[in-house]
Amino acid sequence: MLIFYTVGITANLKIVNEKISRSAAKAGRNPLDVKLVAVTKTIDLPEIIEAVKAGVTILGENRVQEVQKKVSSFKFQVSSERIEWHLIGHLQKNKAKTAVELFDMIQTVDSIELADEVNKQAKKMNKTQRVLLQVKLSDEETKHGVSEKDMNELLEEVSKMQNLKLEGLMTIPPFFDDHELARPYFRRLREIKEEAAGFCLPELSMGMSNDFEVAIEEGATMVRIGTAIFGERGL
Numbered sequence: 001m002l003i004f005y006t007v008g009i010t011a012n013l014k015i016v017n018e019k020i021s022r023s024a025a026k027a028g029r030n031p032l033d034v035k036l037v038a039v040t041k042t043i044d045l046p047e048i049i050e051a052v053k054a055g056v057t058i059l060g061e062n063r064v065q066e067v068q069k070k071v072s073s074f075k076f077q078v079s080s081e082r083i084e085w086h087l088i089g090h091l092q093k094n095k096a097k098t099a100v101e102l103f104d105m106i107q108t109v110d111s112i113e114l115a116d117e118v119n120k121q122a123k124k125m126n127k128t129q130r131v132l133l134q135v136k137l138s139d140e141e142t143k144h145g146v147s148e149k150d151m152n153e154l155l156e157e158v159s160k161m162q163n164l165k166l167e168g169l170m171t172i173p174p175f176f177d178d179h180e181l182a183r184p185y186f187r188r189l190r191e192i193k194e195e196a197a198g199f200c201l202p203e204l205s206m207g208m209s210n211d212f213e214v215a216i217e218e219g220a221t222m223v224r225i226g227t228a229i230f231g232e233r234g235l
Contacts, residue, residue, distance in 0.1 A: 009047060010054040012229050017055075020223065023216035034216055037086055037205070039226030041066065045073055047230055057082055060107075060224050062089030064098050071102055088170075088205075088224055090144045097121045100129055107132040107170045107205050110146045115158045122163035129163060132170040132205055135192060137185045140174055151192065155199055168203025168221070169193055179211035186211075186218035193219075 016036065024031040037060040040048050048059065048070065061067040067085055074083075084104040091099055091108050099106055100121040109115050109131045122129040133154060136145030146154050158166050169192065173185035186206050193201045207215025209228035216223065 009050045009229060012231075013051065013054045013056065016225055016228050019213055020216060023213040027217045027219075029216070033221060035222045037088065037222055037224045038229055039088065039208075039224050040070070040230075041089075041226060043226070043230050045070060048074065051229060052083060056229075058084045058086055058222075060086045060088040060226075061103075062087075064091070064095045064102065067102055068098065091118075093117045100125060100127060105130040105132065105167070108134045108144065109158065109164075110134045110136070110144055110154075112154060112157045115154070115161060115164065119161040119163045127163065128165050130165045130167055131158070132168050132203060133158065133166070134170045134172075135189060137171050137188055138174050143172055143174075145171065148192065152196075155196060159199060166199070166201070168201045168205065170205035170222075172208075173206075173211070175210065179214050182211040183214050183218060186215045186220065190219040 020034050020036065021031040024034055035058060036056065037058045038051050038056045039060045041062045064087065071085065085102060086105045086107055087099055087103045088107050091106060091114060093114055096114070096117040100118060106118060106129060109118065110133065118129055118131065134145040135151060136143050136147055158164055169189055171185060171189045173182045176182055189204060189206055193204060203221045204219050205222035205224065206220045207223040209225050212223040212225060
């Protein structure tokens with residue numbers, strides 16, 4: 001069982017960044033090749049601002065409506081020019097317009113229908129929307145994502161959409177107390193990327209507070225971390 005010591009956001013960030021560096025070094029990788037996405041689900045604005053002032057440059061939100069409340073207030077309290085907002089939760093088609101308006105990257109495109117709607121909305125806004133494809137590698141009914149068997153078709157279709165910039169893949173494995181049990185899922189996503197000949201997929205978004213070190217060892221270029229930075233939700 002992993003234990004997270006809440007000693008303050010700035011101190012927690014230092015610990016997380018040290019772990020990122022150690023894990024990258026263990027895998028013979030450059031730590032600068034791993035981006036930290038600070039997950040701000042249910043986190044209040046003052047804590048988010050503290051994290052940004054401590055060096056966070058990418059903020060991840062699970063719900064479109066939650067980031068709507070934060071973005072306008074955020075802009076007035078801290079310089080937001082270098083900040084990216086990433087959608088890391090499931091996106092419904094009817095929220096695509098708002099998502100394209102608010103997010104620099106949508107990490108959870110998982111169907112041709114959703115990709116087409118995001119592309120349409122981006123075209124209306126004269127925007128190139130950066131996206132990742134979410135891949136479902138487990139049998140959990142609560143998880144979203146494109147299946148492996150439908151992966152190539154989605155890759156081909158998204159790559160044709162003029163207002164989408166496909167940058168890589170994302171996955172959420174089952175939760176395990178033993179983080180080593182998540183390793184096969186991370187390894188498989190990397191293999192899928194390597195098998196996708198002809199597609200440029202530089203980003204692998206995988207790994208959260210409980211397993212990001214293993215994810216980095218398996219090739220993650222983005223890790224999505226909330227609890228290890230902000231503490232347990234509701235505490």
